Amino acid sequence: MKITDVRWTPVFIPIEAPLRYAFGSHPGFSRIVVEVHTDEGLIGLGECYGGASREGQLAELRPLLIGEDPFQLERIRWKLAAPSALKLFGYVLGFAALEFACLDLQGKALGKPVCDLIGGKMRNEIPFAGYLFYRYANDKGAGEVSNSTQMVAFAKQLVEQYGFATLKYKNGVLPPDEEIETFIALREAFPKLKIRLDPNAAWSVTTAIRVARKLHDYDLEYLEDPVWGMRAMGRVNAKAPWVTLASNMSVFAFEDLVPNVVMDVLDVVLLDPHWYGGITRAKLAGQICEAMGVDIGMHSGAEFGISQAAMLHLAAALPNLTVAPDSHYHHLTDDIIDGGKLQYHDGKMAVPTGPGLGVTLDRDKLAKYHELAKQQQMGSWIEDSRRPGMIICQPKW
Numbered sequence: 001m002k003i004t005d006v007r008w009t010p011v012f013i014p015i016e017a018p019l020r021y022a023f024g025s026h027p028g029f030s031r032i033v034v035e036v037h038t039d040e041g042l043i044g045l046g047e048c049y050g051g052a053s054r055e056g057q058l059a060e061l062r063p064l065l066i067g068e069d070p071f072q073l074e075r076i077r078w079k080l081a082a083p084s085a086l087k088l089f090g091y092v093l094g095f096a097a098l099e100f101a102c103l104d105l106q107g108k109a110l111g112k113p114v115c116d117l118i119g120g121k122m123r124n125e126i127p128f129a130g131y132l133f134y135r136y137a138n139d140k141g142a143g144e145v146s147n148s149t150q151m152v153a154f155a156k157q158l159v160e161q162y163g164f165a166t167l168k169y170k171n172g173v174l175p176p177d178e179e180i181e182t183f184i185a186l187r188e189a190f191p192k193l194k195i196r197l198d199p200n201a202a203w204s205v206t207t208a209i210r211v212a213r214k215l216h217d218y219d220l221e222y223l224e225d226p227v228w229g230m231r232a233m234g235r236v237n238a239k240a241p242w243v244t245l246a247s248n249m250s251v252f253a254f255e256d257l258v259p260n261v262v263m264d265v266l267d268v269v270l271l272d273p274h275w276y277g278g279i280t281r282a283k284l285a286g287q288i289c290e291a292m293g294v295d296i297g298m299h300s301g302a303e304f305g306i307s308q309a310a311m312l313h314l315a316a317a318l319p320n321l322t323v324a325p326d327s328h329y330h331h332l333t334d335d336i337i338d339g340g341k342l343q344y345h346d347g348k349m350a351v352p353t354g355p356g357l358g359v360t361l362d363r364d365k366l367a368k369y370h371e372l373a374k375q376q377q378m379g380s381w382i383e384d385s386r387r388p389g390m391i392i393c394q395p396k397w
């Protein structure tokens with residue numbers, strides 16, 4: 001089988017209400033759907049973050065992939081995405097989408113799901129964390145989450161609707177004292193649920209240690225990226241040793257795994273098949289963590305159905321995945337895959353069983369949301385349209 005073409009389509013899907021985080025807000029989710037064509041008529045699907053820079057990566061990688069056999073993944077990696085090329089030229093996200101598509105092609109050619117190609121399935125369904133964000137009101141004036149009462153009500157609605165057993169509370173939006181108060185309110189409202197915090201490195205070491213001290217007796221599952229950089233994370237670990245620290249910002253690439261252990265920085269590495277350069281590479285990173293006695297979880301970057309399927313196959317094949325992966329998926333109002341959105345049952349999502357990634361494109365919806373992408377003034381991840389001109393320092397507090 002030989003690859004004959006690579007095509008991509010930017011898509012924008014609206015969400016219930018704009019999500020806020022430390023450095024901006026998201027009016028909806030922008031992604032790029034990638035299709036890799038072959039001389040045998042099979043089409044492999046991939047997906048990555050939206051935006052002009054990702055389209056540029058795909059345009060640069062496209063001619064290098066044409067003519068290759070999608071089964072020769074190691075050769076393709078060294079041709080398109082050697083470690084230095086990933087780091088120096090920033091190809092990692094575009095390459096990951098192409099790797100998903102190659103695995104999808106392998107599975108389709110063999111009639112096997114992707115999880116069977118990367119070691120096999122250790123579980124049939126994956127529990128996810130319900131992702132709690134502060135939100136602006138939507139165009140209809142609904143959906144605002146700006147205080148403790150609204151956040152607890154939002155969490156109750158999500159737990160009732162989807163059955164989540166873990167909650168992830170996005171921090172770094174309001175002053176830390178208000179967010180501490182809201183964490184305690186969530187803890188009291190959900191005494192049996194696991195609850196994690198993530199301020200996206202918006203805090204100073206001093207603030208992070210203070211928050212850790214205040215939440216000492218409130219059963220925090222883990223504190224994710226309270227501060228920026230391994231040195232600062234290591235200081236929080238040293239001075240608040242009772243807190244489990246997790247990261248997808250200070251530790252997010254192969255090169256970070258060894259320094260994390262040598263410098264005794266943190267205990268939960270949040271993998272992401274996009275940021276580690278594909279499903280197979282994220283699987284390897286998970287196994288390296290297993291060997292080094294580091295726990296793993298999974299980061300979410302606002303995936304649609306193709307990337308969500310990639311995460312499900314990866315999660316199914318990682319025996320040491322002990323914490324519920326994050327997912328933005330429940331915020332989406334629709335998806336571009338056949339059959340509509342993937343469904344939750346008791347907070348879990350089934351691993352697709354069809355060949356390859358196990359999802360197929362709904363062409364009508366792809367066209368519909370591509371039109372929205374064209375209309376959308378593609379903002380960056382670090383922009384807040386409600387607060388134009390805003391500049392946020394790191395640390396913010």
Ligand SMILES: [Mg+2]
Nearest residue numbers: 198224225248
């Ligand atoms: Mg994070």
